[in-house]
Amino acid sequence: MMPELGKYAGTVLSSYAVSLVLIVLLIVVSVLRSRRIKAELQRIEERQKKNG
Amino acid sequence: MELTASDLTVARGGVPVLDGVSFALAPGRALVLRGPNGAGKTTLLRTVAGLQPAMAGEVSGAGERIAYAGHADGLKSMLSVAENLQFWARVFGTEGIGSALSAFNLDALEDRLAGTLSAGQKRRLGLARLMVTGRPVWVLDEPTVSLDTASVALFAEAVRAHLGQGGSALMATHIDLGIPEADDFDVTPYRATPRAALRDEAFL
Amino acid sequence: MSIWEYANPVKFIRTADVLLPWVTVAAVICLVTGLVWGFFFTPEDFRQGSTVKIIYLHVPAAMMAINAWLMMLIASLIWIVRRHHVSALAARAAAPIGATMTVIGLVTGAIWGQPMWGTWWAWDPRLTVFLILFLFYLGYMALWEAIEDDDTAADLTSILCLVGSVFALLSRYAVQFWNQGLHQGSSVLRAGAVTGVDTTEKVSNVYFMPLLVSGIGFVLLFLALVLLRTQTEIRARRSRALLARERSA
Amino acid sequence: MIALLTRDLRLAVRAGGGFGLGLAFFLIVTVLVPFGVGPQTGLLTRIAPGILWIGALLACLLSLDRIFALDWEDGSLDLLATAPLPMEGIVSVKALAHWITTGLPLVLAAPALGVLLNLAGPGYLWLFVSLALGTPALSVIGTFGAALTVGLKRGGLLMSLLVLPLYVPTLIFGAEVARRGAEGLAVQTPLLMLAGISFGVAALLPFASAAVLRINLR
Numbered sequence: 126m127m128p129e130l131g132k133y134a135g136t137v138l139s140s141y142a143v144s145l146v147l148i149v150l151l152i153v154v155s156v157l158r159s160r161r162i163k164a165e166l167q168r169i170e171e172r173q174k175k176n177g
Numbered sequence: 178m179e180l181t182a183s184d185l186t187v188a189r190g191g192v193p194v195l196d197g198v199s200f201a202l203a204p205g206r207a208l209v210l211r212g213p214n215g216a217g218k219t220t221l222l223r224t225v226a227g228l229q230p231a232m233a234g235e236v237s238g239a240g241e242r243i244a245y246a247g248h249a250d251g252l253k254s255m256l257s258v259a260e261n262l263q264f265w266a267r268v269f270g271t272e273g274i275g276s277a278l279s280a281f282n283l284d285a286l287e288d289r290l291a292g293t294l295s296a297g298q299k300r301r302l303g304l305a306r307l308m309v310t311g312r313p314v315w316v317l318d319e320p321t322v323s324l325d326t327a328s329v330a331l332f333a334e335a336v337r338a339h340l341g342q343g344g345s346a347l348m349a350t351h352i353d354l355g356i357p358e359a360d361d362f363d364v365t366p367y368r369a370t371p372r373a374a375l376r377d378e379a380f381l
Numbered sequence: 382m383s384i385w386e387y388a389n390p391v392k393f394i395r396t397a398d399v400l401l402p403w404v405t406v407a408a409v410i411c412l413v414t415g416l417v418w419g420f421f422f423t424p425e426d427f428r429q430g431s432t433v434k435i436i437y438l439h440v441p442a443a444m445m446a447i448n449a450w451l452m453m454l455i456a457s458l459i460w461i462v463r464r465h466h467v468s469a470l471a472a473r474a475a476a477p478i479g480a481t482m483t484v485i486g487l488v489t490g491a492i493w494g495q496p497m498w499g500t501w502w503a504w505d506p507r508l509t510v511f512l513i514l515f516l517f518y519l520g521y522m523a524l525w526e527a528i529e530d531d532d533t534a535a536d537l538t539s540i541l542c543l544v545g546s547v548f549a550l551l552s553r554y555a556v557q558f559w560n561q562g563l564h565q566g567s568s569v570l571r572a573g574a575v576t577g578v579d580t581t582e583k584v585s586n587v588y589f590m591p592l593l594v595s596g597i598g599f600v601l602l603f604l605a606l607v608l609l610r611t612q613t614e615i616r617a618r619r620s621r622a623l624l625a626r627e628r629s630a
Numbered sequence: 631m632i633a634l635l636t637r638d639l640r641l642a643v644r645a646g647g648g649f650g651l652g653l654a655f656f657l658i659v660t661v662l663v664p665f666g667v668g669p670q671t672g673l674l675t676r677i678a679p680g681i682l683w684i685g686a687l688l689a690c691l692l693s694l695d696r697i698f699a700l701d702w703e704d705g706s707l708d709l710l711a712t713a714p715l716p717m718e719g720i721v722s723v724k725a726l727a728h729w730i731t732t733g734l735p736l737v738l739a740a741p742a743l744g745v746l747l748n749l750a751g752p753g754y755l756w757l758f759v760s761l762a763l764g765t766p767a768l769s770v771i772g773t774f775g776a777a778l779t780v781g782l783k784r785g786g787l788l789m790s791l792l793v794l795p796l797y798v799p800t801l802i803f804g805a806e807v808a809r810r811g812a813e814g815l816a817v818q819t820p821l822l823m824l825a826g827i828s829f830g831v832a833a834l835l836p837f838a839s840a841a842v843l844r845i846n847l848r
Contacts, residue, residue, distance in 0.1 A: 249705025
């Protein structure tokens with residue numbers, strides 16, 4: 126399955142690894158922050174609704 | 178030309194503090210804003226002086242006719258008393274600082290560095306600055322803070338002289354200024370109903 | 382029905398909620414297709430060997446690094462002219478994405494440069510410009526973080542973005558003047574140049590299609606992230622607004 | 631306007647640090663470089679124009695936060711805003727005062743420091759010219775950065791982060807003039823570009839600085 130990368134295997138693989146790690150990191154951070162802020166907003170909204 | 182505020186709404190940090198304020202200040206008159214701390218007197222004065230935009234309403238007869246003095250005196254401690262005054266006189270394109278010095282009893286201190294003055298002396302120098310601006314409308318925020326009785330009397334005298342020349346003064350304070358002929362204007366009834374800042378409205 | 386309706390935060394959040402799954406799915410499909418196609422099913426270049434496979438990351442990332450800044454510039458202009466809050470928040474949301482894309486472009490470029498030029502880093506004009514662009518992103522984000530008042534922060538960062546754009550462009554010409562560089566010619570629509578094949582040859586070669594798909598994938602990924610992050614910024618802003626109202630009441 | 635300029639200059643003289651500090655910093659950077667790279671005169675001759683430009687740039691950066699911070703703290707900035715001066719004029723005068731107190735001494739001192747770094751013969755003239763033409767741009771750009779961060783508590787570091795990328799084109803063309811001059815090459819192109827940047831930012835950037843300052847004052 127793995128294509129023959131020849132003497133540049135390390136170069137190509139590390140490029141892909143670094144890029145994918147960075148992209149995944151960005152996505153994870155964005156999603157986690159989105160969830161946190163969403164929950165926080167919901168809490169505030171519900172509390173304010175309860176208190177009138 | 179009189180200074181008028183019509184239906185003015187002023188905001189601090191985007192949150193309205195005073196709503197629908199209207200007043201007129203004719204030449205030769207003084208108006209004293211009164212109200213508890215945090216009522217919005219400073220915000221109103223800064224708005225009238227054009228340092229911040231009004232949320233609603235209009236101010237007319239202000240702009241280039243106003244000399245503003247806030248909490249800070251804007252003095253340079255490394256310049257002498259005379260140099261501080263001369264600087265502002267030149268900025269405002271007027272001449273002669275003698276009368277301003279004597280009005281606030283600063284003649285003897287003329288060559289002292291402003292940094293070496295006491296708090297009350299600094300305040301007097303800050304007020305003397307008003308006289309060299311040559312502007313007809315004085316907008317003063319707590320002008321008599323840290324002044325002793327004698328200095329308050331000097332200040333009252335200076336304001337009276339200014340009014341006598343057809344000037345006017347808008348002041349905020351909660352202590353007696355010794356200017357009985359000034360009109361009082363209580364800002365408490367204009368307190369804005371608690372509501373969100375205008376710029377937050379889109380998010381509510 | 383005007384486009385400015387989407388400048389309403391609530392409307393934006395609702396629309397983004399509808400769009401987000403579709404954009405995400407499309408982004409994943411394009412990215413996976415483009416990268417798998419490129420990584421597994423393209424031949425080696427006769428001169429660069431297998432390193433040519435880096436192109437499917439390097440070029441789209443570099444492209445998005447610039448496009449993200451352009452999007453921020455447009456959003457800043459909209460904020461200054463029309464004062465739509467969503468626009469300012471979208472610019473704020475895009476900055477970290479652009480910065481990440483810049484880093485990817487730089488890192489893949491450096492890794493690629495090692496076997497090709499024999500050095501990790503060369504002060505090549507193209508690389509240098511991206512380094513400077515990264516500094517601009519850092520400054521822009523730091524300014525957003527430093528200012529507490531939301532509208533003041535939006536105003537100041539917008540002006541910084543405008544001024545920064547002019548200076549980034551100036552830097553580009555300055556850097557080109559300063560060093561002619563090792564970097565090959567721009568490659569997006571002339572993929573032939575990358576492979577060393579005569580550039581006049583037709584663009585339809587084996588490297589171009591996967592590159593195109595991967596590029597579309599990066600655009601969609603950027604879009605999805607901007608939608609998500611802008612939603613987050615709007616919600617955070619709404620939380621602050623609600624708390625402020627609570628305090629003042 | 632002239633009153634504001636003379637006041638700022640007088641304050642710089644009285645408070646000390648205005649003229650002296652930047653200059654001393656410039657001197658120290660220049661002296662430290664040979665310790666860092668070794669005393670070979672050939673090497674020093676080659677890098678002298680660049681080092682002197684970097685030193686001047688950093689010395690300039692050092693004093694930027696004083697442009698508005700002091701006036702902001704003591705309330706003068708509010709009072710100036712209500713004075714009959716356009717904000718654009720105020721920021722231009724502030725930039726000019728900064729250049730006279732910081733940039734000009736650096737321009738004058740640079741040839742002397744060039745001796746320490748064994749600058750090549752024809753380099754002195756072009757170093758002087760490039761700094762004389764380039765440092766005003768550094769002051770104007772720095773004023774923009776100072777205006778952006780004026781109200782912030784820890785604005786100094788942030789301001790460096792904002793200003794340094796903006797300095798890149800000026801530095802490149804300025805150092806290029808000095809380098810080419812020292813090597814006896816043609817300097818016309820970078821010199822024209824440097825002049826273009828200086829006049830361009832002096833004409834346009836004060837509008838941005840003034841807008842930023844108004845936003846920060848409200």
